[in-house]
Amino acid sequence: MKKLFDWLDDRTGYRKITKEALYEPIPGGARWRYIWGSTLTFAIAVQFITGMFLWMAYSPSAQTAWESVYYIQHEMKGGWILRGIHHWTAQAMTILLVLHLMQVLIDGAYKAPRELNFWTGLILLQLVLGLSLTGYLLPWDQKGYWATKVATNLMGLVPWVGDDLQRLVVGGSDYGHHTLTRFFALHAGVLPMGIIALIGAHIYFFRKQGIHTKKPHKKKDGMFWPDQVLMDAVACLAVLITVLVFVRMFHGAHLSAPANPAESFPARPDWYFLFLFQFLKYFEGGREILGAIIIPGAVMTFMFVMPFLGGWKLGHRFNVFFIVVLLVGAGYLTWEAMDADKRNPEYQAALVQSDKDSHRVVELARGLGIPPEGAVTLLVNDPKTQGPKLFAQNCASCHRYDGHDGLGNEPADPQSAPDLLGVGSREWLTRFLNPEHIGTTNFFGNTAFKNGQMVKWVNRKLKNHFKNESEMTDDELDDREELNQVIFAISAEAQLHYQAEVDAADFPDADDRKDLIFDSACIDCHNYEDEYEPGETDGPDLTGYGSRQWLTELISNPANPKHYGENNDRMPAFGEKQMLTEPQIGVLVSWLRQEWYEPGR
Incomplete structure (x- = not known):
């Protein structure tokens, strides 16, 4: 072995x-205050190694980025640990950078x-902060998408070349898509090469x-090995632990829902850029360039x-003194931003x-798989x-759902x-x-029907x-039981999945259910199974009452003779007026009927 080492030493x-x-x-002698450079180098090395794996x-495209990160986080063996180490070491790097800078300045x-x-x-x-900024977008989730969009918009404030730089x-x-691929190239190629060189x-x-x-x-001179190396190793181990x-506490790193440009998100940068986000609030009204470009540029x-x-x-x-004031100011702005968000009910909601x-998209991906169109669907x-x-967007100005x-x-x-909570169900019809x-606000109390024939x-x-x-009395008990049977029969028209068993048990023969409705007083004012011509009755058609088709037609055009006709009270024709698309109406109807995927259902 000695000959091999001698040969290697002779040539290298x-x-x-x-x-x-x-x-x-x-x-x-060795000191603990000298550990920050080594721990920072260690953190960067960990980032490079975990980043390589x-x-x-990882698949850098707008249609596969989130999906590949989901695979790493939830499917790949040990992937959540790998991603968690990469994420939390990035947070540690920012802290270590500040500590190293402070040590260098204080020691002169x-x-x-x-x-x-x-x-x-x-x-x-700056390159390490650039790594953090570019890496924030790579999961292509809502949080990273909207936060990075705000950051890139700031580039447009640079005088003369802002628009070109932003493009x-x-x-x-x-x-x-091209934003993602460029950020990936910067994060995985350009910036690491620059960092290695520097x-x-x-x-x-x-x-x-x-x-x-x-x-x-205060102590006698020492040597880098083994004195300082031992301290550096202990410090690096402490960073890793x-x-x-944090990896164990948060099971890796958080992954929010897939990026969806059609849905806004309260964009916030990660905590180490939060001070700048808050700082910009002091320069609104066309003065953003001062807070985003000029003052930070002057500081640097x-x-x-x-x-x-x-x-x-x-x-x-x-x-x-300057760097202490700068860090204290950044810390205060960070706290101020967090405190403002904490007291902002809209942001908290x-x-x-x-x-x-x-959580829902992970549940869906695990249960249904990710479709070819991407996880956002x-x-x-x-x-x-x-x-x-x-x-909330289209109905809650008039209706409520369990009071909200x-x-x-x-x-x-x-x-x-x-x-409309439970609309069409036995419980809903019984309350109605x-x-x-x-006559209360939960039904007809504030409608045009509050003094109508139905209420009377x-x-x-x-x-x-x-x-x-x-x-x-016994007769009243019999009447109530008869009413309950009619309610159950009408509710069975809705074919709600959560009462399918009791509907089947109560009405094994569909004709018996229909006979109950035909024999009831409901037919005096409501059509059922084409008993009347459309428009001959005052109330909505009870055929398929509360069913998917019935609700879809009602939302599309409540003034249809099958529903309220000329008696319609303010409700717009969401379908005919193209206020909602057919898929949106379908989603809304499914939600009202509580038809969605649940694990084990």
């Missing part, structure tokens, strides 16, 4: 290189003759000038000038909805996801139409025909059907 000189790298004297499973390691080392470090800082980064005038230069300048130590020395703790320019000021004792103190969408076509949104707008919010407009309920008939004919059983 590795022993001399190793000796020069490891056996470097450290004036004043992630690359093997930026002064002559170490200007080049300091400048390469500042450029490295160059975005990949054209439209934000989409790290090499940074280490070269560092070794050439030697370690800058803070005086006076911290990262793994001043940092490049710091080595020249640091030659004077007062200049060094000012530099340290959007976060809750985003979290629901994130899972949510677009999902009644449980889109139904409440469509209801479908999304859990209180609409601004007062309720003026029935609450109860004299205590039909219910109040007159059914007033004794909903008393306590102890107060009812």
